[in-house]
Amino acid sequence: MGAPASRPLDKQQQQRVRDRMDALLRTFLPRYRAQLAAAVLRRLSGERGPREPAGPQLLRSEKLPRVREHRGALAWLQGRPPRWQPVFCVLRGDGRLEWFGHQEEFENGVRPLGSVALTGFTLGTSRRDVQLGRQLADRGQERRAAPPEVPARFPLCLRHPFRQPLCFSGPSAELQRAWRLALQSAIRLRDTVLQRSQDPAARAFLDAVRHYRQHQGHFGEDDATLGSDAEVLTAVLMRELLPDLRARTGPGLRGAAWAELLDTVYALVLAEASAGLCAFQPEKTELLATLERTVRVDLDQTLQLRALAAERIRADVQGALESRLRPALDAWLPGAAQALLDAVGATLDAVRSLLTGAVDRLTRRLRGRPSAAGLRREVHALAAIPWSPERMERIYEEAARRRAQLAVLTAPFGFQGARSLVFGVQGVAQQLMADAVATFLQLADQCLTSALEPDQALGQLERVRSLVLKKLSWDSEQARWRCSRDWLLATLLPFSLGQLGQAQAGLGRLRTELSTCRICCWHTSLMTLPPAHESPRLTVHSTEEKTGQGPQLLRGVLTPLWAAGVPLCPPPPPCVQELLEAQAVATEGDAATGVYEDVVREVLLQKIDDELRKALGASTSCPLTDCAEAPRAQEQAGAGPI
Numbered sequence: 001m002g003a004p005a006s007r008p009l010d011k012q013q014q015q016r017v018r019d020r021m022d023a024l025l026r027t028f029l030p031r032y033r034a035q036l037a038a039a040v041l042r043r044l045s046g047e048r049g050p051r052e053p054a055g056p057q058l059l060r061s062e063k064l065p066r067v068r069e070h071r072g073a074l075a076w077l078q079g080r081p082p083r084w085q086p087v088f089c090v091l092r093g094d095g096r097l098e099w100f101g102h103q104e105e106f107e108n109g110v111r112p113l114g115s116v117a118l119t120g121f122t123l124g125t126s127r128r129d130v131q132l133g134r135q136l137a138d139r140g141q142e143r144r145a146a147p148p149e150v151p152a153r154f155p156l157c158l159r160h161p162f163r164q165p166l167c168f169s170g171p172s173a174e175l176q177r178a179w180r181l182a183l184q185s186a187i188r189l190r191d192t193v194l195q196r197s198q199d200p201a202a203r204a205f206l207d208a209v210r211h212y213r214q215h216q217g218h219f220g221e222d223d224a225t226l227g228s229d230a231e232v233l234t235a236v237l238m239r240e241l242l243p244d245l246r247a248r249t250g251p252g253l254r255g256a257a258w259a260e261l262l263d264t265v266y267a268l269v270l271a272e273a274s275a276g277l278c279a280f281q282p283e284k285t286e287l288l289a290t291l292e293r294t295v296r297v298d299l300d301q302t303l304q305l306r307a308l309a310a311e312r313i314r315a316d317v318q319g320a321l322e323s324r325l326r327p328a329l330d331a332w333l334p335g336a337a338q339a340l341l342d343a344v345g346a347t348l349d350a351v352r353s354l355l356t357g358a359v360d361r362l363t364r365r366l367r368g369r370p371s372a373a374g375l376r377r378e379v380h381a382l383a384a385i386p387w388s389p390e391r392m393e394r395i396y397e398e399a400a401r402r403r404a405q406l407a408v409l410t411a412p413f414g415f416q417g418a419r420s421l422v423f424g425v426q427g428v429a430q431q432l433m434a435d436a437v438a439t440f441l442q443l444a445d446q447c448l449t450s451a452l453e454p455d456q457a458l459g460q461l462e463r464v465r466s467l468v469l470k471k472l473s474w475d476s477e478q479a480r481w482r483c484s485r486d487w488l489l490a491t492l493l494p495f496s497l498g499q500l501g502q503a504q505a506g507l508g509r510l511r512t513e514l515s516t517c518r519i520c521c522w523h524t525s526l527m528t529l530p531p532a533h534e535s536p537r538l539t540v541h542s543t544e545e546k547t548g549q550g551p552q553l554l555r556g557v558l559t560p561l562w563a564a565g566v567p568l569c570p571p572p573p574p575c576v577q578e579l580l581e582a583q584a585v586a587t588e589g590d591a592a593t594g595v596y597e598d599v600v601r602e603v604l605l606q607k608i609d610d611e612l613r614k615a616l617g618a619s620t621s622c623p624l625t626d627c628a629e630a631p632r633a634q635e636q637a638g639a640g641p642i
Contacts, residue, residue, distance in 0.1 A: 009264055017241070017265060021272040024237050027215075029280060032208040033287060038594050039200035039207075040291040044299050056478065057471035059442060061386070061434035065196070065427075067095045067189050068387065070182035072175060073103070074156070076113075077167035080256070084152075084169065087113065091182055095119070095190035097158075099168075116158075116166065119190040119227040120235065123183050124157040125176065156180065162238050162266040164259045181389035184396070188423050191226035195420070196427060201284065205229050209236065210494065216240075219498030220414035221490050226423075230274040237269050238262075309595045310602075317500070317599045324499050328412055329492075329607060335408050336491070337611045340484040343402035347425050348476040350395045351433050355472065358382055358391075359440070359465045363458055375457055379444050386434035395433070399425040409487075413495040421487055428479050435475065440468045481612060488608045489601065496600055 009017070070091040075084040076099060087099040088106055098112040106112075154176035158166040170176035194202045206225050209232055213224065224239070225232050249261065295302065359382070366378055385391045399422050409415040447460040 009268065014268060017268050018272055020241065021233075021237060021269055021276065024212075024233065024240075025273075025276045025280075028208060028212050028233070031211050032205060032280075032284075034594075035204035035208040035211070036201060036284065036287055037291055037295070039204040040288065040295050041299075041302065042203075043200050044296055045303055048299070048303075056435070057474045058432075058435040058468075059439045061431070061438040063387070063434060063438075065189055065387070065430060067091065067093050067186045068182060068389070069093050070179065071106075072179070073171065074099070074179070075152075075169040075171075077152070077169070087168075089168065089179075091186055095186040097166075097183070097186075114166075116163070117190065117231075118158070118183065118187045119231045120162075121158045121160045121187055123180065123187065124159065125155060125180055127152055127155060156183065158183070162235070162262045164256075164263045178390075181393060185389045188426060190228075191419075192423050192427055193228055194225065194232070195424065201288065205232075209233075212236070214494065214497065214501075219494045219501075220416060221420075221494055222416035223419045226420060230270060230277050233273040233277070234266065234270045237273070238266060241265065241269075306595055306598075310599045313596065314599050314603070317596070318603050320500055321496060321600070321603055325496060332408075332412060333488070333607065333611045334615070336488060337484065337608070337615045339405055339408050340487055341480060341612070341615055343399070343405055344425055344428070344480045344483045345476075346402060347395060347399045347429050348432060348480055350398045351429050351436070352469065352472055352476065354385070354391070354395060355433065355436050355440075356465075356469065358385060359461075363461060363465075366454070366458060366461075375454075376445075376448060379448065379461070380441060382437050383441060385437055386430055392430065392433070395429050396426050399429065409491055413491050415491045417490070424487070425483060428483050432472070432475060432479055436468055436472045439471060440464060443467065481616075484612060485605070485608055488612075489604055492604050492608070493597075493601060496604060497597065500600065 068091075072089060074087055074089045076087045077084055079085075087101065088103040089097065089099045090106055090112075091097055094117075096115060096117050098106075098115045100106045100110065100112050152167070152169040154170040154173055156168040156170060156176060156179055158168075168179075170179055194206055197203075209225055213236065224235055227235065245261070245265065249258070362378055362382065366375055389396075402425075403418050403422050406418055406421060409418070409421075443464045444461060447464065448457055
């Protein structure tokens with residue numbers, strides 16, 4: 001890997017990179033399979049669990065966030081020495097930026113001069129950002145490169161930790177702003193594709209990445225999980241490769257040569273990660289279908305056994321957390337909870353302010369317009385607000401402005417995920433605005449008829465506005481609580497698992513109970529074994545053939561002992577022991593560790609909820625568990641029939 005960046009990696013170096021990705025996939029995919037089983041079990045148990053008594057009041061918008069295409073002429077800084085070259089740039093709907101020599105080349109389908117997916121990039125719009133990009137391109141050259149002949153008056157600089165920087169410049173401040181908003185929106189949506197997904201496989205993938213990194217000794221929340229699945233695995237491996245790359249290249253390789261080397265390695269790793277995950281896709285689809293069938297059959301018994309295992313270790317987990325983390329939690333949690341509540345609350349207040357202002361301007365424009373068709377057209381123009389970066393700019397900037405306020409999360413728990421946090425808050429705000437607008441439009445459609453006089457129609461719109469704002473206030477408090485709760489947990493859980501993992505040597509009883517819990521959950525582990533083409537004797541179907549009992553074996557072994565009050569499960573049958581050993585149940589991906597993490601999560605959530613109640617001044621309740629009758633009563637009393 002020590003080749004100079006002026007030429008590609010040779011075959012030996014390329015093969016070394018491929019071997020590293022193959023090794024990562026061999027370690028990662030078993031954890032991914034295990035987390036797919038956990039995700040299916042979590043979803044099925046959620047279907048049977050009690051529903052929240054206080055659900056959202058606003059209608060859920062079914063429109064998904066999407067990158068808005070944008071195009072226009074810019075100047076591109078490239079070459080050695082760097083020069084500004086006129087180009088025609090196109091931001092695609094999938095978040096990919098392309099640039100062509102002329103607009104006619106784009107229209108005629110000519111191959112672009114360059115193309116890049118915006119995942120992982122940060123955008124700068126100052127001349128200092130251009131200078132940093134130039135310094136990176138100039139360092140390591142024999143002589144200092146001449147400055148660009150045209151200064152960057154309205155720069156747009158894209159920087160990435162593993163890719164070469166890209167510097168563009170707009171012809172005016174107005175066009176620079178339009179490009180800035182479009183690029184920032186594309187970066188956010190590209191980076192949060194997994195976090196926004198409702199697919200259980202996405203949650204399983206993120207948990208598997210966290211487990212893999214914990215196995216590598218990394219406990220802490222950061223921005224490593226931004227992007228698609230292949231891009232996340234690429235970023236994980238690039239972080240592992242960096243020390244080796246620096247050691248092999250030496251201190252002499254820097255600047256443009258180092259950036260070009262990183263870019264070359266990144267492209268190779270991304271291609272290998274994409275190929276590996278594409279090859280795994282058919283197996284994943286089949287595995288999810290199998291899990292859906294098999295886990296559902298024994299769901300009740302599985303949940304009972306997991307609950308029993310969790311109850312046995314809860315006291316030990318709680319005691320360990322109290323003894324090891326209580327001083328740090330007592331000092332840190334109040335300030336962090338208040339900082340998150342304030343930051344999220346300010347952003348969601350901006351949502352309410354934007355919606356109120358838009359509706360007020362609408363009613364002012366509609367006064368004196370008798371046309372019912374024109375009235376509907378004006379009302380439905382509000383539908384564009386949540387998907388317009390220009391209209392949502394103030395809300396997004398409010399979330400970004402609070403980033404410094406969230407610095408309290410960086411210590412003492414190693415939180416480095418401020419970028420992910422800001423993107424998450426912006427996503428919550430966009431969804432809340434979309435829900436509020438969808439609710440407003442539906443209620444407005446119900447009351448705006450051609451038979452209404454203009455004054456009557458405006459009166460109905462005022463009542464709809466009042467009702468939607470009440471619903472928005474309720475949902476905002478829920479979103480504020482949930483977002484703060486989730487990010488506090490995301491900060492504390494990895495750190496707590498790391499601390500407890502180091503302390504387990506002194507918790508003999510906990511380790512004994514964990515060993516017992518593995519046996520209790522053995523049939524869930526069967527769902528996560530390698531597929532038939534890898535090891536035929538380690539599949540669910542082959543287990544049924546071998547034992548003649550399949551999932552029913554668990555009942556025959558454990559139910560009589562449970563009824564007799566035996567406190568611990570007996571050793572498993574030989575076939576089960578063989579399966580457990582083959583599954584390597586001591587790793588983070590097994591069912592016992594899942595139970596263990598669930599207990600740690602529950603204990604931490606109790607502390608987080610208590611602190612959030614204190615911060616909000618509520619002693620006994622929270623927005624997620626309060627009765628929903630209050631806003632509905634306000635709705636009936638304040639809005640009247642629509």
